[in-house]
Amino acid sequence: MPLSRRTLTSAGVARVSAAVFEPSQPESVGLELEWPVHRLGDVSARPAASDAVMAADWTLPAGGRISFEPGGQVELSTAPARSAAGALRAAETDSCALRARMAAAGFACETLAVDDRRPPRRILQLPRYQAMERFFAEQGPAGAWMMCNTASTQVNISHDQVDPHQRWYIMHQIAPVLIAAFAHSPGLDAGGHRWASLRQAIWWSIDPPRTRPVRTDIAPELAWQAYALAADVMFITGDGGASGTAVRPGLPFGRWMADGHPAGWPTTEDYRYHLSTLFPPVRPRGWLELRVLDALPDGIRDVAVLTVAVACTIEAGRELRQRLPDTSNLWITATRDGLCHPVLESAARILFAVVRDHLGSVTTETRHAALIEEYAARHIRRSHAQASEPAPEPGDAVRHPDRRPTLTAI
16 A cells, blocks of 8 residues: 555565565465356356355365456466476366356356457456456457456466576476467457467557566566566555555556655555566566466366476476577467467477476376377377468357457557
8 A cells, every 4th residue: 555655665676576586485386277157058147246256265175266357267276286296186176176166056167268259348346457457448458358258277386496597487488389389269359360379369469568578688586677667557556455546557667666646655565566467478476477378178288287397397497498499589479370380389399308208207197198298299290280271260259250359469
């Protein structure tokens, strides 16, 4: 909550920015899984806010937490596990329980990275989401699609205890390859442009200073600080977040620090809150949150999670940093073309070869090796042949132009 005088200093901002890169917990992996929700028998009907409140109190057998996104997408956050295999077991247990509870309450959860069956509509009325909707609306309609009609698979992994920055760099190196290799939302935008991952294209189309990658050519804590200070403030909290002031685009946090605002001057807590409104592909939070994966079917989700976990090990990460081609300028290309781009195809082949060789470092379950091998055979090694095939039809989005997102910032 802001104060009537200036108290936040550059040194204070620097301490907060650096703290999110400190390894403060044992090795752990967690997943955040999202599903669009509709009433049984009526795909146009979203849950009500009261339904979200009810479901948030449910307990899950593996200790996961339930929350809801602004458009009623249900999110499962698994309890932190000591390994990727443990996180996947927890996700399977809790997702089955969650789906059963939702079905008993009259709702279905769909594995859709982009919900193109209905126009975006927000059901949650929290001040944060009201401010976010207004903020993004000034830049175009893609923000409403992101908030209400997209779903993702997020992988959270702790910093390496010996080298806290190692995983920051490797995640940025492999992220464009992951976008291409696991694109699971083919579709057309309102301009008729086809995307391999329409969900990620929607993200690229909103407020680039808070959604594009953080630079990796300087120390991570300095890069994160610069990123945060340059990003606009969208909401100034008051009364613990129960109220606050919506802010229009055009007030970077650094300017708020320097010039203030009629609502007051920012505090350390305001800066921490501002960090929670930034959505780069890799976000530091005291651990690393990888945000580039579409919502995926269970088996493909397992392959993606294991791929990330293996790449984040010291030995595999070192090999990947030596062998992978440079894809740092291919983020949007990966989103549009998937593995049809030759550099991304080559990088995906290398990534999966390294994952196969080092898989034993994150799991001993034989079924995981089979899943990796099957996915590589069906989707990675066939990618060159698939490049000449027409992309899959994105469903209703093709037949209903009003259900295609307008993408303006790409």
